[in-house]
Amino acid sequence: MKTKYFIYLLLFCGSFSCDIMDKAPLDIISEEAVWNDKALINSYINGVYSELDFLIRDGYGYEEVDPTSGLSDEGRQGRDWHPLYSTWKGGFLNKDGGLLEQWRYSTIRKTNEFLEKIETSAAVSESEKKVLAGKIRYARAITYFFMVKRYGGIPIITKAQSIDAPMEELLVSRDKEIDVYDFIIDEMDEIAKDLPESYGSDEVGYPTKYAALALKSRAAMYAASIATWGKVQINGLVEFRQMKQNVSGKHLMMLLKKLSILNLLHYIIRIQMIKLRISGNCSWMRTM
Template sequence: MKFRHILILAAAFFALSCDQVLDKAPLNIISEDKVWNDAVLINAYIDRVYGEMDFLVRDGSGFEEVDPTSGLADEGRQGRNWHPLFFRWKAGLLDKDGGLLELWPYETIRKTNEFLEKIVSTNAVPEETKKQLSARIRYARALIYFNMVKRYGGIPVITRAQQIDDSYEELFVKRNKEAEVYDFILSEMDGIVADLPTSYPAAEIGYPTKYAALALKSRAAMFAASIATWGKVEIDGLVGVPAADAQRFWQASYDASKQIIESKAFSLYNKLPDNKSENFRQLFLDENNSEVIFSKQLTGVNVGSNYDLFMSPFQFCPGWGGSNTSVYLEMVESFENVDGTPGTLDKALATSKPWNLTELFAKKDPRFFATIYFEGDMWKGEAIENWGGIITPAGAKITSGFYEGRSAQGRSFSAGGYAGGQMTGFNVKKYLDDKLIPVDQGKTSVDFIVFRYGEILLNFAEAAFELNKPAEALDAINQLRSRAGIKTLATATRENIRHERKVELAFENHRWWDLRRWRIAEDAITRKFTGIYTFYDVTTGKFKIELNPDAVAGTPSSFQAKHYYLPITPGRIANNPNLGPENPGY
């Protein structure tokens, strides 16, 4: 099985791409006895659980999850008003009643618990197979709990399928302390790692391996350790992890990461060592490569996403979508030069004359060119044209209509104002498939990597540093810098470890959560961000750059202390009073 083989037909209907399943009724109208006495249906039950899991916002209707210090998703000039998290908070879309990034999937958790109870008595599969199937379900349940605890702190850890006639205490479960939830996740990974294989045959890629279990332990323990180190305990431990637990959680993350490293089962992707930028770009397109530990499998048919539709340059999209996520200049500057010097843009030089932007950024970390596209960058054999205006030979600036047959807005929408890419001058390239035809709804087929070896090296580096092992931390981050083609570091510091994590994992659904677990989001997010405008210069065929000092268009970003946790919400507490008290600040 691969996730790409799942057809989610409706909330209660699904089937595997397998002749044995297609002639069977949907699970919701199949008798319970039949499900648990049929090996194919047992596996289909597991696939349904995984099909219900959220891995990234890109699974949805187009809003792309973007680190608020890296870029913003917004096509406000078209009236869509797709803003990142802090804008939605400012607009009241995350308040005491909840909002963006909510996740409360206890229906799916109940399915996992029911599976673990029913699989015990079935004779449809051998005992050894039962262990592996149970391990797959326990992995899914633990991953769900991790995605919840990093949002809400303490939540109820429920490990049995509740029944309508259960007692009040069994039905209206209290929240576990945050540290207890993390301990549960780690203990579950310890409990299943021996029952999961090291790899699968091609037809089964997409299920978790023992290394996926270790990767989840590495990440979850790092989160718990971070909160113990930099957070604070409130409401009697329902949120926060005691400082006394920091050492053991750092050690758990370090140990799990080291097991993966020492297994030699994975290596940094390096198929194109002579082209560092293209090598890094292909890491995300060459599916199931040497660096991939666990990924969500996509086909672009029935199991796909809208990622390419919303993120590709405007001119390659079918009349809508495209260039959805603009990248701040501050993120661009985070990519150092290959010699290790800061990548800060020389603004006086940049605005002094027209530029070929590839030449302007020529000295940057090759990962920059694999992660971000910009004016004049090549895509599908053509130059990207998202400029915001034309400079005539007489020096006049035209920002609407046409000049000598050339659109003043490049080849993007011309509904007035600057194009989507012109909000900052930069857009996200990582994960985009330049061979995808057509670029349309649900057509993205590139797998989303949930865990990769590069992250494990960064987790290891962070844990090693906090455990006073700076030499080991330095070696880990220098492996990544060497692969990238950038000067290695002489010493490891907390700052440069975090910086390396920012650029290596940019737009992979990490940075936003990192800011929260380090408890630095208030300073990192509450500020203005900048960009550039580009104008096509007819005389030189290059681009005149102007600075955009306020890329958020007068809406200052804001992060408050209460936002380190999402609210449980009054509605949920009304349904189950034992979920109270509410998280601080709501």
């Protein structure tokens, strides 16, 4: 009798569908959902751009150029309170980069994955895909630009690598520095055709056609600089070092004294010109 009831119980439980247990998790967004929702696609792009934090410091120099030059023999830093110096003294900087390391290949992978997935998305039109892809390709190019300026030749990766891929596919060979610049220039030529000249107020900050052309020109300028000056050290510093080695200390001191006198004369002349301007007695300068 008990066996009979047990069988009935199993049949009763089995009569219910298992779909009630197949619920989507509420704390994550599935990959399928992302590429089928226009808002989520735009959120993905925003996430990529949030990683371009180096653009905030671009051209400022204080965060990277000034401290790193002070740590090396390129310049002299009169202050030792900058966090980078404490980092150096603590031993957290080394020949492998340490805290200065800037390998942005996680961002590169996200851009590559976007370009692969957006092709099959039904949430946006073909014309929209071109603009969205242009935004991501710009982010990828400017990330490569940031790294090539820092490291020279680096691997150019244009596919989303998988962690379980063969090691020979993951360990990509390093490309030449000029090839990286050519890649950036070619990318900007292509996306400049698809990016708009301006955006609405809800898309301020995204790259336009002119931003792409500006990045192209800047990359070309760096590439041209390498082609012209890549084998010559700037400002003749090599010659000065050789002069210090070949010239006696006495002659060197005489040369430095002459330079100091010239600088002093230049300073005195500037002071006199300022005094004349203040007094208004500088009509002779206006006739020159």
